[in-house]
Amino acid sequence: MFCCVVTLRPYRETCPDHLPDLPLAGNMGGMAGNSAAAGRSVTSRALALLGAFDERHRQLSLSDLASRAGLPLATAHRLVNELVDWGALARTGSTYVVGRRLWDVGLLAPVNTGLREVAAPYLHDLYGATLATVHLAVRDGKHVLYVERLSGHASVPVVSTVGSRLPLHATGVGKVLLAFAPEDVRRQVLADLPRVTRYTISEPGRLQKQLAKVRVDDFATTQEEMSLGACSAAVPIRVGDSVVASLGVVVPTLKRDQARLVSAMQVAARGIGRSLRST
Known part of the structure; x- marks a missing residue:
């Protein structure tokens, strides 16, 4: 008679801490462009989001931020939330503006x-x-x-x-x-x-x-x-x-x-x- 023992490891041991960014379902045709975004560092992506603002774009929606920064929407959403938490960006209803803390640093x-x-x-x-x-x-x-x-x-x-x-x-x-x-x-x-x-x-x-x-x-x-x-x-x-x-x-x-x-x-x-x- 034969006995098999299966050892279950905790989830965090079998899954990476960070899942790669995937293109949105409606954006599969742009995978070549997103592959370039996936190769960028977290810092460069965050800076691209901050660089999306200029004299004529003082308030931007999340989708506009993602588009102007050249990032997948899911990536932009995650980074924007972190920038808001730090004070680099601020929410104003459904849009975002440059935050006061970034101004103070400048x-x-x-x-x-x-x-x-x-x-x-x-x-x-x-x-x-x-x-x-x-x-x-x-x-x-x-x-x-x-x-x-x-x-x-x-x-x-x-x-x-x-x-x-x-x-x-x-x-x-x-x-x-x-x-x-x-x-x-x-x-x-x-x-x-x-x-x-x-x-x-x-x-x-x-x-x-x-x-x-x-x-x-x-x-x-x-x-x-x-x-x-x-x-x-x-x-x-x-x-x-x-x-x-x-x-x-x-x-x-x-x-x-x-x-x-x-x-x-x-x-x-x-x-x-x-x-x-x-x-």
Whole structure:
């Protein structure tokens, strides 16, 4: 007579801790694309979800997040929940927004802390003297990154916010940074000049002439090129011979006060530059 003994091992010994992501039933035709997603690290997938947000996509549904990040819905759902738990994302009904904790971490970036702290008193003085929207910005690749903004009830409505990235060629602070950027950066930007409003300069030759004038005059202007009803002027902030940032104002028109605004900004920019050199 014959006896067989079967040993049952606990579930966790026979099953892996993490099951591989599988394509959704309605998405079987895209297995080739999902196989690429499956080979990505958890960190790269989480960063792809955070990178799905931009100036025009501030609120996203789960399906939109998955699509923009190039991830299967099940993977996006799991990672989004973890990001919400940590505070990198926040739920707003059926959509998600960037969380407060991620914002707090971003404020610790050196480009924000050092420059913003040094520039703060000069920005407040400039706002008090002009009552215009005041911008402090740096170049981030082919975009202008807004590091600080001051505005009041009487200020012209603008599309920029602290942390937003806008086209270099369509903003005053951006044109200053582009004018003094390395030649290869200027070539890349000039190769693609999307029109934001009907007044945006989108012809490379015309913009090149304007940038050359900026380098001579040491300030830039725009006329409703980023948003209708808003004009801007901006000046460079230098540390030594290097342009490290740009200071700008946004007003309804530059016809009357351009010289006064530029002069006030240049005084503030020189003060910021001196303070940066001494830190």
